[in-house]
Amino acid sequence: MAAKIRYNDVKAGDAIPTVTIDNVSRPDFVRYAGASGDFVPLHYDQTFVEAAGIPTVFAQGMWTAGCLSRCLTDFAGAGQVRRFKVRFARQVWPGDTLTCRGKVTGKSEKNGEKLVEGELEVVNQKGEAAVKGSFAVAAA
Amino acid sequence: MPIDKSIVGKTGKPFTMPIEWSKVREFARAIRDPNPVYFNPELAKQECGGVPVPPTFLQVAAFWMGEDSMPTANFDLRRILHGEQEFEFLKPIFVGDVLTGTSRIADVYEKEGGRGGKMTFMVTEIEYKNQKGEVVAYARGTLVETGQAVGG
Numbered sequence: 001m002a003a004k005i006r007y008n009d010v011k012a013g014d015a016i017p018t019v020t021i022d023n024v025s026r027p028d029f030v031r032y033a034g035a036s037g038d039f040v041p042l043h044y045d046q047t048f049v050e051a052a053g054i055p056t057v058f059a060q061g062m063w064t065a066g067c068l069s070r071c072l073t074d075f076a077g078a079g080q081v082r083r084f085k086v087r088f089a090r091q092v093w094p095g096d097t098l099t100c101r102g103k104v105t106g107k108s109e110k111n112g113e114k115l116v117e118g119e120l121e122v123v124n125q126k127g128e129a130a131v132k133g134s135f136a137v138a139a140a
Numbered sequence: 141m142p143i144d145k146s147i148v149g150k151t152g153k154p155f156t157m158p159i160e161w162s163k164v165r166e167f168a169r170a171i172r173d174p175n176p177v178y179f180n181p182e183l184a185k186q187e188c189g190g191v192p193v194p195p196t197f198l199q200v201a202a203f204w205m206g207e208d209s210m211p212t213a214n215f216d217l218r219r220i221l222h223g224e225q226e227f228e229f230l231k232p233i234f235v236g237d238v239l240t241g242t243s244r245i246a247d248v249y250e251k252e253g254g255r256g257g258k259m260t261f262m263v264t265e266i267e268y269k270n271q272k273g274e275v276v277a278y279a280r281g282t283l284v285e286t287g288q289a290v291g292g
Binding site: 002021028031032034035036037038039061062063065066067069070072073074077078079081082083084085086087088 | 163166167169170171172173175177178184187188189192194195196199200202203204221222223224225226227228229232
């Protein structure tokens, strides 16, 4: 597996690559429903959500988490993620623009592997956090 | 309904999760990830040793395993939120692997919430082994049953 980062080159406070998700739209939720099998109607069925008193459909939390995970694979390489944890804080709505970002908070060695650890978040265009997370990735 | 701690430790029937390229690339496209390793198996083999899976890909198992694979609490589905999700990876997972997942209820607890009233939390852990019997990953999800309907 090809690690993209070198343990000695990374330090606490370093930003990891940012991923911007422009113009979140209903087709994103439909495509994710098909890809993941998550057909909870809150995410694509307008009639259903209106009947539940919710103004419109909103993103599957795991769709947003998936968008965020790209920061890690862009940073460390696909297959290098060792831990990825997310907490869902707020819904993501059609029309939102999301910024997925994170920073390194520490380093450690576990089972002979060099790990870089950090925190993550997805914020919307108002700066509100939709997802908070943490990670560990393997470095060379 | 009072919290039922006796379900902690309950496991579901093991389920099979084949890692298929078509689903992996469809998933990558759905999360808007253009990384060529998901779309070009030759390149992926050179760079990673095989086509890897996006970090959250194992989540798709939740919607394919049968009901008997999913030990559940008596939660009201209209009041359920997905609170947290964690993935821990111990070994590589590639397209072509056939994983076996076993789901276990790891914890159940209650907390006083804000708007939603009393909330019940259930933590489910799925252990994934590959075709060689190696544990490759754990997926831990926290479901929350809120005091009232979700959304808005």
